[in-house]
Amino acid sequence: MTINLFEEDVEYTVENKNMLFSWLQEIARLEGNEILDLNYILCSDEYLHKINKEYLNHDTYTDIITFDHSEFGKGIEGDIFISINRVQENAITFNVSVNQELHRVMAHGLLHLLGYKDKTESQQGEMRKKEDACLSLLSEIK
Numbered sequence: 001m002t003i004n005l006f007e008e009d010v011e012y013t014v015e016n017k018n019m020l021f022s023w024l025q026e027i028a029r030l031e032g033n034e035i036l037d038l039n040y041i042l043c044s045d046e047y048l049h050k051i052n053k054e055y056l057n058h059d060t061y062t063d064i065i066t067f068d069h070s071e072f073g074k075g076i077e078g079d080i081f082i083s084i085n086r087v088q089e090n091a092i093t094f095n096v097s098v099n100q101e102l103h104r105v106m107a108h109g110l111l112h113l114l115g116y117k118d119k120t121e122s123q124q125g126e127m128r129k130k131e132d133a134c135l136s137l138l139s140e141i142k
Helices: 017-030 045-056 084-093 098-113 121-141
Strands: 002-008 035-043 064-068 076-083
Touching (some): 017 098, 035 098, 045 064, 045 076, 045 084, 064 098, 076 084, 076 098, 084 098, 098 121
Parallel strands (some): 002 035, 035 076
């Protein structure tokens, strides 16, 4: 199991990395899977916007982009890019701490790699419930 945390075009310190990595592994385990190689890349709005345009042909800002590198039937492998600027802004919008919003987005990316979608309204509702369950699990681990 390898979980890495990188920064691109931002400086941001994530607290309690080892606890977060254990939490992410537990999420995967509860879903009947395991993390083999997962990279979280914390970046700026502009950095993620460039990736969104270049790889997905979307000229929009977003808080997260997930790239799945898993092979069929194997464990989780992927790259999850997170805009710290969006996380900070969304924390204000949703009246939560930046850490709580970052944790939600980290879980959101992993849930995508576990097969959860969020294109339709019902999928978005399911995703939100799973995110909430993940955040509850984190509070139990702390």
